Amino acid sequence: MTTARDVMNRGAQTIGAEDTLLDAARHMKNLQIGSLPVRAADGALVGMVTDRDIVIRCVADGADAAATTAGSVSSGGIVTVEADMDIDQVLSLMREHQVKRMPVVDGGELIGMISESDLVAELSSERIAHFASGVYKKD
Template structure:
């Protein structure tokens, strides 16, 4: 098994400003095939916004995703880990705090994300969660129509 967070994390961070609309954040998640973005004010992480946050904290409440900012519905002040933290520490933090994703921060700057899927894939690549984490995204549109084949 991997020893450090840097060995299992997904490098790079996709971020939005706190005032970015939820539509903008969701479109970014779709284009990057990710389920979360970091909400950053300059270089400071102020929150993590997940696809579930958009659905449960905004859409289900009847809020307008075109006008509501990411900072309004994100999880503020997220827990973070460092690249050289032991994987076991990230696992324990996720378990204790019931979170599925942690930003990875080095010298105050986000450098990646570590998710339950990342940990599952590193620990047991044949596990169902690892399989699901590797699965290709469903690219059908809202009507269930697949995209046209590449030209």
């Protein structure tokens, strides 16, 4: 059985909800990633901010990325998967919630992320096609 732990990219980074989008963008640039889970002051994961969120919810509206917080534009509520969850269950959750990136936790602690590129590297083209058809479906 292939698990989330087998597929994930280890060492996921986060951004604080009160950190600015400028901080988030710089962090993404330095890490060469397109999203960051957002943590509340108590350490709980509360959302996800993407490079697209920064552009659409801040820059395009003329807001100041140096004054706008990650928490104010992040997607509310975050879906995570346990590290030992079967990859088919992970794919099902990603399809259900139409997300392209999934934080992986172990005992509530963030230990990795699963992205589309991680899936492509590990799964058959048929499984990828099935995943993509659900994540990219038009409502």
